Amino acid sequence: MYEPSIIGFLCNWCSYRGADSAGMARLKYPPNIKIIRVPCSGRISPELVLRTFREGADGVMVLGCHIGDCHYSTGNHRTAKRMPVLKKLLEYTGIDPERLVINWVSAAEGEKFSIVIKDFTEKIRALPPFVETMR
Amino acid sequence: MTDRLSSLHETIKQVMPQVEGVLAIKRGPGGIAAPYLFSPERQEELDLLVLWPKEPVPDTLKIIQHAHTDSKLAIVCRGCEERGIVEMFKHYQLKWDNITLIGLQCTQEEAEFCRCAKPYTVHATTTVGEPIPGVPDPLTDKIAAMSLEEKRAFWKAEFEHCIKCYGCRNICPQCFCNICTLEDEKWVETGRLPMPSPSMYHMIRAMHMTAKCVACRECEETCPAGIPMAVQFRLIAHDVQEMFSYETGAKLDQKPPQLLVLEEGEYQRTGLPN
Amino acid sequence: MIEYKNVLTTCPYCGTGCALHLQVLDGALVGVLPAKGHPISNGGLCIKGWNAHAFVNHKDRLRTPLIRKNGKFVEATWEEALSLVAEKLGAIKTESGPDSIGILTSAKCTNEENYLLQKFARAVIGTNNIDHCARL
Numbered sequence: 001m002y003e004p005s006i007i008g009f010l011c012n013w014c015s016y017r018g019a020d021s022a023g024m025a026r027l028k029y030p031p032n033i034k035i036i037r038v039p040c041s042g043r044i045s046p047e048l049v050l051r052t053f054r055e056g057a058d059g060v061m062v063l064g065c066h067i068g069d070c071h072y073s074t075g076n077h078r079t080a081k082r083m084p085v086l087k088k089l090l091e092y093t094g095i096d097p098e099r100l101v102i103n104w105v106s107a108a109e110g111e112k113f114s115i116v117i118k119d120f121t122e123k124i125r126a127l128p129p130f131v132e133t134m135r
Numbered sequence: 136m137t138d139r140l141s142s143l144h145e146t147i148k149q150v151m152p153q154v155e156g157v158l159a160i161k162r163g164p165g166g167i168a169a170p171y172l173f174s175p176e177r178q179e180e181l182d183l184l185v186l187w188p189k190e191p192v193p194d195t196l197k198i199i200q201h202a203h204t205d206s207k208l209a210i211v212c213r214g215c216e217e218r219g220i221v222e223m224f225k226h227y228q229l230k231w232d233n234i235t236l237i238g239l240q241c242t243q244e245e246a247e248f249c250r251c252a253k254p255y256t257v258h259a260t261t262t263v264g265e266p267i268p269g270v271p272d273p274l275t276d277k278i279a280a281m282s283l284e285e286k287r288a289f290w291k292a293e294f295e296h297c298i299k300c301y302g303c304r305n306i307c308p309q310c311f312c313n314i315c316t317l318e319d320e321k322w323v324e325t326g327r328l329p330m331p332s333p334s335m336y337h338m339i340r341a342m343h344m345t346a347k348c349v350a351c352r353e354c355e356e357t358c359p360a361g362i363p364m365a366v367q368f369r370l371i372a373h374d375v376q377e378m379f380s381y382e383t384g385a386k387l388d389q390k391p392p393q394l395l396v397l398e399e400g401e402y403q404r405t406g407l408p409n
Numbered sequence: 410m411i412e413y414k415n416v417l418t419t420c421p422y423c424g425t426g427c428a429l430h431l432q433v434l435d436g437a438l439v440g441v442l443p444a445k446g447h448p449i450s451n452g453g454l455c456i457k458g459w460n461a462h463a464f465v466n467h468k469d470r471l472r473t474p475l476i477r478k479n480g481k482f483v484e485a486t487w488e489e490a491l492s493l494v495a496e497k498l499g500a501i502k503t504e505s506g507p508d509s510i511g512i513l514t515s516a517k518c519t520n521e522e523n524y525l526l527q528k529f530a531r532a533v534i535g536t537n538n539i540d541h542c543a544r545l
Contacts, residue, residue, distance in 0.1 A: 047339055047342075050322075051321070084406055102408075163415065165447075169415035169417065195413070198413075198439055199411065302454060
């Protein structure tokens with residue numbers, strides 16, 4: 001039974017704490033996501049996302065602070081500029097851009113976190129495994 | 136062609152007294168052309184001036200300027216080369232005030248060879264030739280119209296021919312980093328040919344060409360495998376224009392979007408959620 | 410006066426014979442450009458061709474002959490080095506025969522140097538054991 005492999009890059013100050021909130025409120029979400037904590041979503045370079053796909057991830061999530069709330073004030077501006085262009089490049093190369101999701105989850109938004117993970121996991125489950133599409 | 140050549144010859148002679156050299160293309164042995172710095176002391180060499188093929192002159196200008204930081208130089212440049220010089224200046228690679236641009240306008244055949252949308256210069260005050268409007272790019276249109284699966288199959292087949300000569304990176308006027316991500320084993324695997332899919336090398340290159348590619352097509356011309364990688368760079372350039380109102384090589388005083396924070400209204404155009 | 414020119418030459422590595430331009434700024438070698446319109450390389454180069462200029466002024470390149478004395482390399486003159494080589498090769502040829510010696514030449518040598526080496530192998534040493542790096 002195919003279980004998609006989802007990698008989530010969560011920023012230390014907002015979305016990672018949002019995941020903690022979801023946990024403390026005992027909210028359920030699929031266990032497919034493997035979370036990697038980074039200082040800021042702006043740290044996520046295109047190389048990192050591409051390497052994640054190359055290693056076989058079926059879906060990649062980049063979750064950061066809301067615009068204006070970044071702990072480093074403009075780190076998520078970097079994210080908002082680079083990641084949409086990367087999504088376009090995925091499309092131009094023939095990789096489904098829906099496999100990369102960027103969203104903003106604050107430390108108090110545990111419920112939003114669980115919904116975002118649930119929706120994304122189901123969307124990726126409906127797609128074929130990434131490595132098979134690259135054959 | 137001969138009229139444009141003699142007109143350029145005359146223009147260079149007029150500009151020569153103001154500068155220490157004019158960078159243009161010289162015919163060499165066997166008719167093979169290469170960039171050359173014509174000097175005021177040896178103006179008879181201008182008899183060997185040629186216009187085609189186009190050569191990577193902006194990068195050459197950078198090499199010379201870095202060794203002679205205060206010298207005034209002139210350069211014969213086409214539309215794409217001028218855009219390359221503007222972008223290099225904005226990335227602190229060139230001193231704009233020490234450069235005199237001699238703008239060479241492209242002919243219909245030259246524009247069609249490069250599938251160029253802007254075969255004319257914008258900033259040069261001294262120009263040679265009549266500017267013509269841009270020509271369509273049927274290859275990019277064809278690839279953009281393909282379905283996701285067709286695009287995947289197309290690029291997989293193309294990138295499988297890559298021999299990782301690094302020619303596209305070496306010849307690009309915008310690639311100046313001393314430490315190149317493409318040489319880092321963390322991101323680009325070594326010792327694997329054909330390239331595994333998705334090709335990390337090409338995708339990282341495309342991302343690094345965001346708001347930098349000026350469509351000079353030197354990369355496509357030097358590729359021994361004939362891979363049309365500039366198609367991806369230009370498709371992204373179109374998105375960068377839509378999202379961040381940034382056109383590569385157009386305005387001298389407009390900073391590239393990666394160096395700035397989000398401007399008013401830009402976020403809505405990125406397609407990211409609220 | 411600033412001098413910048415491109416010198417058309419052939420790549421010294423494999424047997425394909427791609428043409429390339431050596432970029433020379435004020436007498437110093439600064440880089441490589443491909444040769445557009447050339448019948449063999451047509452404006453392209455492989456990774457070795459793109460770095461064909463790198464060995465010329467490399468810091469690891471030998472500048473004098475070196476002779477191993479007491480386990481360490483010591484700088485020597487050409488006379489010393491050539492006399493030693495002639496003496497030792499002659500001794501090996503006498504003791505073990507001419508076929509105990511083999512010679513490997515290089516694409517970085519000129520055609521004339523390669524011709525001399527095969528003449529040296531065949532006429533002087535007296536062996537057919539001559540080969541070239543392009544065959545490896």
